[in-house]
Each structure stands twice: as structure tokens, then as C-alpha cells.
Amino acid sequence: MLELTERYCAAGADELVFYDITASPDNRSVDRNWISSVGALLDIPFCVAGGIRSLADAEEILNAGADKISINSPAVARPELISELAKRFGSQCVVIGIDSRKVGNDWKVFQYTGDEQRSRNSERATLEWVREVQERGGGEIVLNCMSQDGERNGYDIDQLCSVQELCTVPLVASGGAGSMRDFEQVFSATRVSAALAASVFHSQEISIPDLKQYLDAAGIEVRL
Amino acid sequence: MGAQRVAIVDSGANIASLRNALERIGTHGLFTLDAKIIRNASHVILPGVGAAADAMQRLNDYELADVISELTQPVLGICLGMQLLATSSEEGNVRCMNIVPAVASILSAGSGAPVPNMGWCRVSQLGVQVLFAGIPDASYFYFVHSYALPVSGFTIATADHLEPFTAVLAKDNFYAAQFHPERSAGPGARFLKNFLSITS
Numbered sequence: 411m412l413e414l415t416e417r418y419c420a421a422g423a424d425e426l427v428f429y430d431i432t433a434s435p436d437n438r439s440v441d442r443n444w445i446s447s448v449g450a451l452l453d454i455p456f457c458v459a460g461g462i463r464s465l466a467d468a469e470e471i472l473n474a475g476a477d478k479i480s481i482n483s484p485a486v487a488r489p490e491l492i493s494e495l496a497k498r499f500g501s502q503c504v505v506i507g508i509d510s511r512k513v514g515n516d517w518k519v520f521q522y523t524g525d526e527q528r529s530r531n532s533e534r535a536t537l538e539w540v541r542e543v544q545e546r547g548g549g550e551i552v553l554n555c556m557s558q559d560g561e562r563n564g565y566d567i568d569q570l571c572s573v574q575e576l577c578t579v580p581l582v583a584s585g586g587a588g589s590m591r592d593f594e595q596v597f598s599a600t601r602v603s604a605a606l607a608a609s610v611f612h613s614q615e616i617s618i619p620d621l622k623q624y625l626d627a628a629g630i631e632v633r634l
Numbered sequence: 635m636g637a638q639r640v641a642i643v644d645s646g647a648n649i650a651s652l653r654n655a656l657e658r659i660g661t662h663g664l665f666t667l668d669a670k671i672i673r674n675a676s677h678v679i680l681p682g683v684g685a686a687a688d689a690m691q692r693l694n695d696y697e698l699a700d701v702i703s704e705l706t707q708p709v710l711g712i713c714l715g716m717q718l719l720a721t722s723s724e725e726g727n728v729r730c731m732n733i734v735p736a737v738a739s740i741l742s743a744g745s746g747a748p749v750p751n752m753g754w755c756r757v758s759q760l761g762v763q764v765l766f767a768g769i770p771d772a773s774y775f776y777f778v779h780s781y782a783l784p785v786s787g788f789t790i791a792t793a794d795h796l797e798p799f800t801a802v803l804a805k806d807n808f809y810a811a812q813f814h815p816e817r818s819a820g821p822g823a824r825f826l827k828n829f830l831s832i833t834s
Binding site for chain 2: 580
């Protein structure tokens with residue numbers, strides 16, 4: 411993990427997000443020692459997600475060296491958590507992760523998606539939830555479009571555009587990146603603030619410096 | 635830099651990243667709320683996250699507002715720490731330390747310019763500045779904020795969010811950055827080093 415961290419830093423990643431995706435379904439939260447080690451190495455923003463259910467969880471993680479905390483299933487279970495975190499730490503470090511996909515004609519928010527056995531439709535409408543999390547003080551939204559996630563067929567432009575229309579806070583696209591063109595498309599077709607990807611970087615199929623050069627050549631502003 | 639005594643005013647949570655950034659450039663920062671340690675430091679850093687009112691309250695509770703105002707060694711405010719050096723903030727209409735005559739006001743939100751402003755923005759340097767030694771003009775720095783100080787005679791670098799705002803200011807021995815040098819990769823590390831190279 412620390413090796414990956416160093417590699418991404420050197421490659422010019424703009425932010426590192428660590429998701430302990432089985433933390434919520436396993437009813438635990440993310441490892442603090444790990445956060446301290448990564449935080450000591452990183453000189454770019456560092457966001458941590460995984461089973462953060464209380465102010466005390468959040469405070470420990472921020473004190474260990476994270477800049478932002480991202481909450482997903484626990485916020486769906488108890489939306490007041492968003493307001494409490496924003497009041498205590500400021501909206502700027504409260505990121506809301508939303509796992510969403512189409513059920514019938516509506517996008518719905520899913521919980522516990524880190525474990526296939528426990529993943530479930532929360533019955534909340536995604537667009538409604540996007541409005542609520544902002545009213546409660548969420549400072550950034552990461553929209554993980556589940557039907558795209560892991561498929562590498564490109565980001566869900568349609569869903570991202572619909573959510574973007576309701577967003578006054580930064581929106582980060584997640585789920586579906588398979589090629590450099592997918593990144594180019596999400597930045598040309600939507601106004602998202604950033605695009606997140608995992609597998610294509612971990613597998614080294616796409617190198618971050620190459621991707622940034624490609625986006626720059628396509629006229630998209632990137633930090634080179 | 636062994637002789638330096640860098641005091642970091644302990645303004646609340648989320649301070650590990652600054653300590654880590656100083657360690658990476660070979661400096662140990664001491665987190666403190668002790669007026670004596672702050673007065674005796676070679677350099678003082680005032681970080682801050684969260685709401686202006688809470689942060690001012692904390693400084694007032696520890697009777698540090700006057701201590702900081704009277705410092706003569708180099709002082710660096712970071713993010714909210716910059717706004718605390720101003721006259722006041724519109725965030726909760728709170729009176730700040732009034733070291734730099736300016737009022738922090740909320741950024742306007744617009745298409746492609748969400749608030750909070752979270753992300754990497756280019757910083758334009760106004761003239762040659764010690765704080766930017768070795769840092770190319772228009773380098774990217776990392777910002778996370780909803781309030782900002784307008785451009786004034788004390789502004790030495792600007793960034794844009796629909797309109798220009800103060801990214802870095804300098805007044806006598808007081809310096810401040812709206813961005814987070816501790817999270818701004820190479821240029822951020824150099825910026826901190828440059829600050830620590832300033833002598834009283």
C-alpha cells in the first residue's frame with residue numbers, strides 16, 4: 411500500500427482516496443495506523459472512507475492525517491451524521507459517497523456495496539439524496555455509478571449530468587473508467603470537478619502522466 | 635535549519651498533515667497553545683480549518699489573539715488562519731485579529747465554479763517574492779475554502795474563482811496563504827521552505 415502511495419504521488423495524482431469498502435458491511439472502521447503511515451508520505455490531498463459512523467471516528471481519522479473523510483452507507487442509515495460532521499469539522503472535509511444505479515426508471519442509492527451479499531437498495535432516490543446531503547452540509551459528492559463500476563465502458567454521462575444539475579458543491583465522477591478517452595469524455599460532456607478511477611491505475615493499464623498529457627492535448631485543464 | 639523553533643498554533647483538529655509536511659522538509663514543528671513558546675519561536679504558523687467563529691473563540695479562550703498580533707518574527711497563516719489575520723469574516727460575522735485590514739467574504743458560486751472551492755488552482759505571483767523563490771509563476775496549489783479575502787495592496791499572489799481573490803498576502807512580518815502548502819506537492823514544500831528561510 412505504501413508503495414502504491416509513493417508511486418501515485420510521484421506520478422502526479424491530484425488526490426488519493428482510500429476506500430476500505432468492506433468496513434461498513436463488516437461493521438468496523440478503517441485502520442488508523444495505516445492512515446498515519448500514508449499521511450506522512452503524501453504531499454497531495456488524502457481522503458479516507460470506510461465505516462465512519464460517529465464524530466469520534468471522524469476525529470481520529472482526521473487526527474491520524476487524513477484531510478477529508480468520505481461517508482456513504484452510515485450517512486444513508488443516519489443522515490444527521492452529515493450535519494454533525496459538517497458542523498464540527500466544516501463542510502470542506504465532509505465528502506459524501508453515493509453508490510447509485512437505475513432501478514426501473516429511477517436512480518436509487520445503494521448501501522453496503524462493498525459486500526455483494528449485503529449490498530442493498532436503500533429505496534432513496536439518488537437525486538433527492540443529492541439535494542439532502544448538500545442541505546446538510548456535505549462539501550463534495552463522489553457519485554459512483556454502479557452499473558458502470560468495474561465494467562470499464564466509460565463513465566455514466568447521463569447520470570452524472572442529471573446529478574450535476576443539482577450540485578452547488580464539487581462533483582467527482584466515479585465508476586467506469588477503462589481508457590484515456592473515457593476521462594476525456596467525462597470532462598468534455600459534463601462539468602464534474604474531477605474523475606476518480608482505481609483499477610486502471612492499480613493495474614498500470616493507464617499511467618497518470620500519460621493520461622494528463624493526453625487530457626492537456628485535448629484542451630482539458632490539468633495540473634501537469 | 636536546526637536552530638529553528640517553529641511553533642504551530644494548535645487551532646484544533648486536522649493538524650497532522652502540516653506536521654508531516656514540515657517533517658518532510660526536515661523541520662520539527664511544535665504544536666502549542668502556550669503564549670511563551672509562541673513568543674519565543676523563530677517562526678509561527680497559524681493553520682486553521684472549520685468555521686471562523688470557532689477558531690477565533692479558541693484563540694480568545696487561550697488569550698492568544700493579542701499575543702499573535704504583537705509577534706515580530708515571521709508568521710504564516712494558512713487557509714482559515716489567513717482569514718483570522720483579517721479584520722473580520724462574514725462567516726458568522728466574526729471579528730478577527732485585524733492585523734491585515736480586509737474582510738473575508740463568501741465566494742460566489744457559478745457554473746463550473748462550485749463552493750467550496752476544492753481543488754488545484756493556478757496561483758499568479760505579483761512581482762518577485764521571497765515566498766515564491768524557485769516556484770514558477772502560475773504553479774498549481776491546493777485550495778479548500780468557501781471564504782476568501784479580496785485583492786488588496788497586501789496581496790502578493792492571486793487565484794481565480796469567477797473573479798480574482800487573494801491567494802497569498804504579506805504585511806510586515808505577517809504572511810498568509812489561502813491554499814494548503816502542506817498538500818500542494820513540490821511547490822507547496824518549496825513555499826514552506828521559503829517561509830522558514832525568512833529571518834526576523
